[in-house]
Amino acid sequence: MNEGTSVLLGLEGEFAVLQLERIDPDTVKIVIEVIDRECACPACGVLTSRVKERPLVRLKDLPASDQRTELWWLKRRLVCREPACATGTFTQQSTAVPARSRLTTRLREKIGTAIASGNRAVSEVAGEYGIAWATAHRALIVLAARWLPEPEPTRVLGIDETRARSVRWVLEEAGWKRSDPWMTSFVNADPAVPGRLLGLTPGRSGACVSSWLALQTPAFRAGIELVVIDPSAPYAAGIRTALPTARVAVDKWHLVALAN
Ligand SMILES: [Zn+2]
Known part of the structure; x- marks a missing residue:
């Protein structure tokens, strides 16, 4: 042609x-x-x-x-x-x-940008381009990983659990199952700087903590002197695995809540 x-x-x-x-x-x-x-x-x-x-x-x-x-x-x-x-x-x-x-790179970028910059729902953009929700969502994740900066290094790392959404009951073959999704958040808890969210990962186990820390740079891990958590044994175990030399402390808010 x-x-x-x-x-x-x-x-x-x-x-x-x-x-x-x-x-x-x-x-x-x-x-x-x-x-x-x-x-x-x-x-x-x-x-x-x-x-x-x-x-x-x-x-x-x-x-x-x-x-x-x-x-x-x-x-x-x-x-x-x-x-x-x-x-x-x-x-x-x-x-x-x-x-x-099955998607060209330029379509993938267009979809990710449309969702992120236009503040539009994933389902709406997926419908416009005639692709599945999961495909549009994956395009967004790929771009977000490129846009988001590496977490800033910190001396004091704060770790806590956050409920990702409200509890739902889902009907499965074996019967009703409780869906109770949690996220683990990592924040810069150094009192000298404003607290900032450094990362989020699904779940609330010790493995969540150690695997998120394993994804960071050796310099990031080496810089952490103190990790502040709620009185959670799984978190403490995950921290000891990933950061054997860091001190672990319980934060005031959880300690007072527990004492009350
Ligand atoms: Zn060959």
Whole structure:
């Protein structure tokens, strides 16, 4: 097809448009392929252009000129030419579509930004782009992980449990089950600086605490001298696992509440 078509769809450089077809008044079907026929084997790096299969994969992408798009990618399954390599065959990849993803990177970013910047419900944005709620939510999580800064280092770490939402009763096969979700919050409890939320993790066990601390940098863990908690044995056990040299203290608020 004319190269102008790929320019119009913003696919120039990496992809060529093979076919463009209207399937209903609001939808166009687009078939694309990667321009470069030759590709390096991900295991040994030897270049190959020997095609074994051309699987056709359906992708979700942005609308184009206010029309819904049905995007199909005619992929290449290539054969590695290096006899000593155990890979055999592999599928050509693209930065525009992460491996095993059915969404283009630009659609994923658009969805995450629409939810976060527009302060819109996940369900509303998912409906607009015709994708599942869980897919839209995953797009938001991926972007949030990139946007959120690393937690600031602190000398005093505060840990407490927070109920994530109200108690619900859910009917399952075995009968009614109590759903009582908790979150564990980590705050900067240094009296010299304003208290700030550093992180949140699901659950309220010792494992929640030790696994969240394990995700942080060694410098973050080494900087903690004191950890302030409620009188919770699981939390204390999680802290001793992750921060063997830090002191553990019970905060005043919980101590007074307990005494009363
Ligand atoms: Zn190879």
